[in-house]
Amino acid sequence: MALAAVIWVLTIAICYVFFGHYWWFPPPISQHGQDYDAQFNATLWVTGIIFFLAQFALGWVIFTYRDRGRPARYTHGNNMLEALWTTATALLFIGLMLTGSRIWAAVHFDGPPPDSMRIEVLSKQFAWSFRYAGPDGKFGRTDIKLINDQGGNPFGIDDKDPAGKDDITSASIKVPAGKPILLILKSRDVIHNFFVRELRLKQDLVPGMEIPFPFTADQTGTYEVACSELCGLGHHQMRTTLEVMTEADFNKWKLEQAAQK
Amino acid sequence: MPGSLTTDIAGGRGAPPSTPGFGDGDSGGRGASRRASFTGLLVLLAASIMMFAAFTSAFFVRRGLSDDWVSTPMPRVLWLNTSVLLVSSAVIEMARRVLRSGHRVAFNRLWTAGTILGALFLCGQYLAWRELNAQGFYLATNPSSSFFFLLTCVHAIHLLGGITALGYVDVQALRLRLGPGKRTAVDVSAAFWHFLDAVWIFLMLLFVFWG
Amino acid sequence: MSSSIVHAAHQAPTGFIRRYIFSLDHKVIGIQYYFLALFSVFLGMGLSVLMRYHMVYPDAKVSWFEKLWPTGAAGGIMTPELYLSLMTMHGTIMVFFVLTTAPQSGFGNYFLPIQIGAEDMAFPVLNMLSFWTTFLALCVMVAAFFVPGGAPLAGWTVYPPLSAVGPLAGPGEGLGQSLWIISIAIFSGASLMGAINFIATTIDLRAKGMTMMRLPLTCWAWLVTAILGLLGFAVLLAAGILLLLDRMAETSFFIPAGLVVSDQILNHKGGSPLLWQHLFWFFGHPEVYIAILPGMGVASQLLSTFARKPVFGYRAMVYAILSIGFLGFFVWGHHMFMSGMSPYSAMAFATLTMAIGVPSAIKTFNWIGTLWGGRIRFTSAMMFAMGFVSLFVTGGISGIFLGQPALDLYFHDTYFVVGHFHMIMGVAAIFGMFAGTFYWFPKVTGRLMNETLGKIHFYLTFIGVYCIFTPMHWLGIAGNPRRYADFTNFDFMGKLMPVHTFMTWAAIITASAQLIFLFNLFWSMKKGAVATDNPWDATTLEWGIPSPPPFDNFAGHHPVVNHGPYEYGVPGGAKDYLMQSDPP
Structure with a gap:
């Protein structure tokens, strides 16, 4: 039970420091830098929410389903749920990747302006x-x-x-x-x-x-x-x-x- | 229970004492041990293929980006070696066939011949290296010769393993100790030998067309 | 084969050497591997504490440093080159001799044959050879400390030309680096032998009724890990040979033309440093999964056992392991986004990298799903398994940043990467090992480990590793590069020193807490409470035999499997679980 509390406290502390920007990027000095920060922030929000929810859920099941004498539920899983979260994560990950690819392309594919x-x-x-x-x-x-x-x-x-x-x-x-x-x-x-x-x-x-x-x-x-x-x-x-x-x-x-x- | 991949032949642990199971419901005496030997062999071949694949990809990458690639001349003895190895493989296969029809004496002769041919191939490889050295090609002369010496050497090391296996079977056969339990050893070492043959042909193609 | 030999092979050998040193028994070999890894992990951890200390107190004079390294720490002050060689050896020892060795060769050797109902591995002699070859590799690796110039400093990834041009590139790049490569080549050979055994055993020696879909997830993990090791180490061996030839035989596979090192013009031509990176990471990325997959298997097994619930989505778990294993071979390029490799292939590697995140996410969901609605027993083993899940999430999620080439433009080779892989392949994998140790200890020794000590150790370690490795991400965001011996030369790093100091002290405390584990392990062997044959009410085959198991595991009896591996919480019976070998 204490484990649930420890996980929650750690999660909150980590989120707090990440979103408090205590140790952070220096300000960007280019358009690319600003685009980069936008992509980073998008990724940080998405992963931050996943991180928080996953750790919170872990703590919650540990707390709620500790052995209190009631029998465990006998189930082998749920294919609907599996399909659902597989699709959701796949879409999310590929989506992030696609929004980020624009920045990569600007650095590596677009080619330098001729007057460089x-x-x-x-x-x-x-x-x-x-x-x-x-x-x-x-x-x-x-x-x-x-x-x-x-x-x-x-x-x-x-x-x-x-x-x-x-x-x-x-x-x-x-x-x-x-x-x-x-x-x-x-x-x-x-x-x-x-x-x-x-x-x-x-x-x-x-x-x-x-x-x-x-x-x-x-x-x-x-x-x-x-x-x-x-x-x-x-x-x-x-x-x-x-x-x-x-x-x-x-x-x-x-x-x-x-x-x- | 233990199968009999080359080292375990030498280790000499026995065949299974009674029927070990095979997960999917099939079970049969020596079956599991024999199957394990073949699985072990296939797995070994997979590792070996990966290794040669790594060298080959390095070969093409290195060839593609260099301006210092000077083709290594193919020593003529290589063609002789190739035929010796092919014949050796064929002879081993014949030996395996005659054993199946129970001709032990013929098996012993053929198997011994195949093993000796294998050793001859190694001697021939040594001659090929000497010939290249005489022409001024060494390991570090240029990337082409580096790959030639490297690949033939790695193949030769594999071959030494193969000859050890063939030799082991041969000694057992000549001492008339080739019980049914050792048939696995015959089949496994023969299969490994054929594999080395195939690798050699692949290497020859590599040297002839891209070396 | 005469029947007397068959019979003899069936008895435990009586001589000490045959029984404990050159044993053919998979259980003894498993324990040998475990202790080899235990020695290595304490060595590796010791090196890391010294490194952390140096980073924060680079000018400190410590008299015994000089005793250990008369040249590397002359006057008791650690030199940057000594720091780098400690770092290289820390990484190498941890990756090869701990993360590859303990979860797979240690636990796998001991429990794979028992869990599938076999009497031994398929090739016992090969198994013994594989251990002693690993041992030889460790000796050669440690010997690198004691040669002139000391241990290599090129990092565990040994990128050429730094690793290929010899002592010109720095101390430790002489004999030390050569020994490193030789050791890794020997280790690769040992791993190949191990992989052959694991695969043949799992495929061919399963007991009657033990279909693939009834395999415990631990066995699935060991099987896939063996396949990864087989294909990966074969390539590493090839790469190692090429690098060794570049160093010793003047070839130019990896060394390009026109190098001027330490004002000397080198005589090499036309090699490609990137070729090494491709070959190395083709091995190196699967290696990450070699380290973590067995931990995933152990976590699945334990969560199910102690939550008294079947694994949620067993089939999905199997497919996830398989797809991780498969995709693991196509993502190596994400280590090379900044390497000068084609930026187009970076996009392909990035897409595949995101794809491999999906099965990892599935596993996390399923672990939480397994706990959901369970009846959780808080044993130390279970604590570590749940800690594994938490660390796996934390470590995995930073991969979403690093897998994007665009974001890697900043994070490559910063502490963000160090934090990421330590979280996931370092401590998460080690939590898997701790969990396995607490779980299987009663089977191996017949005694239980001490639970109170176990929980103290767990909490200290769990909080400790978060305190060490989470701040690394912040350092990474602030741009702190990795593999820096100290941070005094850059203005922006000065502001980060409090974070470094915090991490160093967290590391010292956490490392000290491991002594609790060590004490618990050895104390419990002698004085632990006596365990029953099945102290956890578990279902897999190892819990149906005496503790410790007899020499041939099942005492001449051949188990028949009638049930899946995780039949917990089954309603209607006298006990809440069905063992795999229970009658149908």
Whole structure:
């Protein structure tokens, strides 16, 4: 009997914290982030109600049907009920899946707008590097033999290639607000993962692959980028920042970088 | 009671003492034990198929995405090996048939021949590996040769198990200990042998067309 | 086969070694497996407490850390690489040597033959080999702690290239990682042998009248688990061989070209890291069901027994187990939504994942339906079974979030995932084992476990696991990534430290509470109240034979089954239940 009470108290406590948003998402900084939160909230309500009802029912049967001397009901089940709740859960689950698929499609199927700004992302144990094409809009040739982390050339950009002369590399990522960005994700050694909480986005960087990954950030500010795929002993230190700037600030930053070269 | 999958033949626990049941109402002496042996064999084959399927899917994935795939030349001895293995399988099957009609001496001869042919196949495989090595193809030379050595090796390990089973039956037969209880061992090891045959043919197709 | 040998095989062997060490008796082997898992679970739990401690107090100096790991914890301060190797070994030991071993090989070995009315497993020698191979695998795994560089740090999923390029990628990635792979390959072999035995035994050695639809749900669960293990471990074995070759023979199955690790250019070409993930999760997802299905079987059996009611919707339960087993092979991709796999296949995997949620939901409804209108007896075994249902609901429901690729865009590899799988395949499965232990202990030993200790242990553990694992979901929502040795490098994680501290202390208390169970187990073996042959008024065949059972289970008698497995609350008789072997 005490078990019923324990289950109810735990259920209520859990629901209370979930709906009290004590430890919660940071505010979204993009349209995708808002869509994401809407889908999350829909799922949270549906599962929250199922969770509450299932736990409540469990506690209730434990409480009501404890051995009080009356005989148990001799029944082997009810096919109508089985069919009913099978259909209900199937519809509910598939429905959630379908509403969510729109968000997935926007990230992965729709393709980046043609005017997207391309930024190369290179991960290694345990640091991030980002590369911007210069005014020519082209990335220069790279060669792994030219990689020189101390010399500021983590990509191994070939100086002899004119397209690479104006490339800018940076240890953190800066983007202009409101402009569609297309990341080209590459890894040099093991698998890493690019994760920005505020964007509600995450993608593995797999050595041997170049994975395109679009996003648009609307809200200026500085956000933390955390590696989210185990990459070795420094995994927990693999941090950089995403700085979303106004278009003017961004252009200024790019000019400064170019001047420093 | 215990059936007689290869290891349990060696373990030597007996046939059932009396009629064990078979759930769906059927029951009959040695029946359950014999059935269990065949179920065990089928299950073993399923595991084996899964393993080769995993390697094969890796083969095609790896082949599809690489630019470093260099076809491994097929050593000519492989064709000889293939025919040796096929003949071996046929001979084992003949042995099984003559045993059914009670010809024990003929069975012993055929079964021994089949077992020796199986061992010959393994020797032939060794020659094939040596030949490839001589041409500069090793396990790590390129993905095609990696898969060639890997798959032939895994097949050879299976085959060693098969030869052990055949050999066990053979020794029992030559010592005239092949009572009715051991017929299961004959049938199970023969079936396993045919399976290895089929796997080999599959591997040959893989190497010839995609290797 | 001469009749004297047949007779000899029928008697218990007398020598100690044949009887208790290299025994062919499925009951002894079951107990051996149980104790192997018991050792492993305490080892794994110990590692997890150390990990939790380090996450919250990363700079703490603990002198005995240095004694245990002179290099990994030089000066008594745990290094991140030591943390990661503890994490890897915790996951590996728990998944393979506890969750795969105890519910299936332990309980299944002991009770499957008895419940179907057989005298032993179909292949006793194979059964013995399977145990000793598992034991060898555990020895090799534990040995990884003691080699230069220590235990591997690539996690229990050992994703290449991290796991494939050797010590360049980090300490523990040398010999330790190789031993890990070898151990898992040996374990796969052992599991295959076990699966062959379980399947052949269930299909062919059932007693007269024991039709498939009269099988106890435990047996159904063990059968389907064996099939999953058979197909899954065969693939894992293949994948392990490929990974080992990449490490030791310079092949390039999983290692792509152009890698620069620790400033060294590697000589590999063209392999695919994703190939490993596909092969691994093809095994890995069924593995989740290998862990939980036997728990579901035990829960069904116990809820029915102690609610004195037939299982609600027996057939639906069977079909649910079968469809979980079947669909379990088509959902592996949901572990890989963020892996760079085609986003289109992610949609297919997601749909199938939602589909597999349906039979799980059916089972939950049926468990509650079984309790509904019952006459519940609150034994410790029953408490754990009901706790299982609660945890199964909690753990299952977070899967609805993770199964959607869109929501996984945020939750992948956060603590949300850690909370999800610990709830469902960790503690729910372990509650199934606790329930099974309390339920079958009198059959195995002839004595009852102490109920008071059992209930204290239950409440501490039940509340404890909720306190450890529910907050993980909140951490996940706040974006805390998993597999971080400490949380000092990120600003946003600082705010989450109180939650981590709470979880760590909950873990320490809950882990200590397990000593109550350990004490109860060993104390009751010697001093527990003597049990009757059928202390729970249960119906399945094991309760119709003496406790502990004789060597050949039925003492030469062949049971005939006339009833379904869960005939409880039957009106009109002197007792409220019909045993399966009762006359029609």
